[in-house]
Amino acid sequence: MLVAAGSIVVGVVRLGGGRLGDAREGGPSGPGGAASAEAGSGATPYAGPPNVVLITLCSLRADRVGAFGDATAQTPYLDALAAEGVTFTHAWSPATYTLPSHAALFTGLLPGHAGVLDTTDEIAADVPTLPEVLRDYGYHPLAYVPVASLASVHKGGGFERGFEAFIEGHAGGIGHSALAAVRATPEPFFLLAHFKDAHRPYLERTESDSVDPRITEWNRRMATPEGRPPDPDDWFYAQTRADPALADAVSRLYDGAVSRADADVGALVEGLRAAGRLDDTVLVVAGDHGEALGEGGHYGHQGFLQPEVLHVPLIVRLPGGEGAGTRVNDDVSLVDLLPTLLDAVGAKAPARLDGRSLLPVMRGVALPERPAIAQSFLPGERREAGPAVVAVAGGDWLFRNPATHTTVALHDDGDGWVPAAAAPEALGAALDQLPADVAPTTHPITAAEKQAVQTQGYW
Numbered sequence: 345m346l347v348a349a350g351s352i353v354v355g356v357v358r359l360g361g362g363r364l365g366d367a368r369e370g371g372p373s374g375p376g377g378a379a380s381a382e383a384g385s386g387a388t389p390y391a392g393p394p395n396v397v398l399i400t401l402c403s404l405r406a407d408r409v410g411a412f413g414d415a416t417a418q419t420p421y422l423d424a425l426a427a428e429g430v431t432f433t434h435a436w437s438p439a440t441y442t443l444p445s446h447a448a449l450f451t452g453l454l455p456g457h458a459g460v461l462d463t464t465d466e467i468a469a470d471v472p473t474l475p476e477v478l479r480d481y482g483y484h485p486l487a488y489v490p491v492a493s494l495a496s497v498h499k500g501g502g503f504e505r506g507f508e509a510f511i512e513g514h515a516g517g518i519g520h521s522a523l524a525a526v527r528a529t530p531e532p533f534f535l536l537a538h539f540k541d542a543h544r545p546y547l548e549r550t551e552s553d554s555v556d557p558r559i560t561e562w563n564r565r566m567a568t569p570e571g572r573p574p575d576p577d578d579w580f581y582a583q584t585r586a587d588p589a590l591a592d593a594v595s596r597l598y599d600g601a602v603s604r605a606d607a608d609v610g611a612l613v614e615g616l617r618a619a620g621r622l623d624d625t626v627l628v629v630a631g632d633h634g635e636a637l638g639e640g641g642h643y644g645h646q647g648f649l650q651p652e653v654l655h656v657p658l659i660v661r662l663p664g665g666e667g668a669g670t671r672v673n674d675d676v677s678l679v680d681l682l683p684t685l686l687d688a689v690g691a692k693a694p695a696r697l698d699g700r701s702l703l704p705v706m707r708g709v710a711l712p713e714r715p716a717i718a719q720s721f722l723p724g725e726r727r728e729a730g731p732a733v734v735a736v737a738g739g740d741w742l743f744r745n746p747a748t749h750t751t752v753a754l755h756d757d758g759d760g761w762v763p764a765a766a767a768p769e770a771l772g773a774a775l776d777q778l779p780a781d782v783a784p785t786t787h788p789i790t791a792a793e794k795q796a797v798q799t800q801g802y803w
């Protein structure tokens with residue numbers, strides 16, 4: 345197991361040439377691919393608090409990214425960014441899908457403590473969100489998200505609170521629109537950009553004769569409401585489980601989708617650099633949750649509390665590239681990002697938090713080992729008993745499901761996660777000590793809104 349609590353390994357990975365532009369050669373091209381030539385030139389000196397950019401990549405599991413150990417990954421931009429920033433090799437999502445994950449990112453709280461464990465839940469009214477805190481600290485918060493993804497299911501859900509602009513756009517135009525907005529926005533700004541390239545279905549724009557016709561049909565059913573019932577995923581994945589060749593094709597398609605997400609990151613980061621806005625910015629790139637690709641018989645993510653769904657890539661680039669190349673092997677959580685970002689800009693954090701600032705460990709100061717926690721209702725399970733929970737630390741994993749009174753312990757033996765007889769006491773204690781989830785407030789979603797979300801593969 346790689347985890348060594350409190351340890352930092354500096355300068356282990358060097359896959360690019362020290363800046364993102366160097367990694368472009370031979371890699372996928374992005375819409376902003378020409379932007380890097382005069383990086384930083386013409387920048388206006390700016391001495392205020394750093395800008396904050398949070399890029400969330402839907403459905404991106406860590407082990408399909410080069411900087412996180414996949415030697416065959418085509419992720420040149422993420423790999424180069426890892427060399428420019430601090431890489432968290434053991435970052436965990438506290439949720440299994442987009443909405444509760446972002447609720448945790450926005451609040452520094454576990455999803456159940458933020459009030460968002462279900463698709464129609466709202467962020468608790470008395471919980472301040474990251475854009476609100478930054479706005480009150482003088483920031484200009486902007487959000488750019490794909491239409492009918494994060495946005496459509498949370499209208500009225502509290503996710504727009506604090507943003508000066510919350511823009512839903514065509515998925516392919518998110519980066520371009522965000523860059524244009526940033527160039528026109530006074531500093532300091534906070535930008536949230538959400539990309540959904542790696543979300544199923546993985547083949548939205550590149551159907552061809554070489555593709556298995558079942559994949560084409562899956563995409564068609566996903567994109568058209570007439571495809572249901574039966575559920576397009578159920579229909580498709582039943583065949584995938586029974587056909588190794590199809591499973592392999594799906595896995596390769598996912599890798600291609602990951603490469604598109606990587607190109608999105610490259611285009612946006614290079615655009616920021618060209619605009620002279622990168623070195624006075626705290627930049628975070630994170631997967632919001634991962635994706636199961638057959639492990640445990642599962643495909644997709646929603647409700648699957650398993651390592652492939654919870655282990656996400658996380659890279660933080662501090663202003664000026666402070667700590668470039670540092671790799672932190674501690675177990676950390678996406679709930680840590682709000683306190684980390686507020687710490688980095690010198691803003692006061694809310695009193696109630698589940699997360700903690702990672703800034704010290706990025707600067708070489710060890711943090712006490714603390715299990716990362718995740719929560720989710722499993723598919724089709726009744727809600728009354730509360731969500732299933734996971735605690736993970738140091739290569740050990742403890743899963744509990746109060747609905748079925750099930751407990752599962754796993755251990756990472758270096759080659760993967762295998763069943764264990766029991767989990768360390770600290771994991772059980774962490775779950776025992778969890779405060780109760782807050783009573784959720786829900787809001788209705790119209791049939792049209794639900795259908796729009798479904799056709800994008802969400803829900």
Ligand SMILES: [Zn+2]
Binds near residue numbers: 402403441443632633
């Ligand atoms: Zn997501």
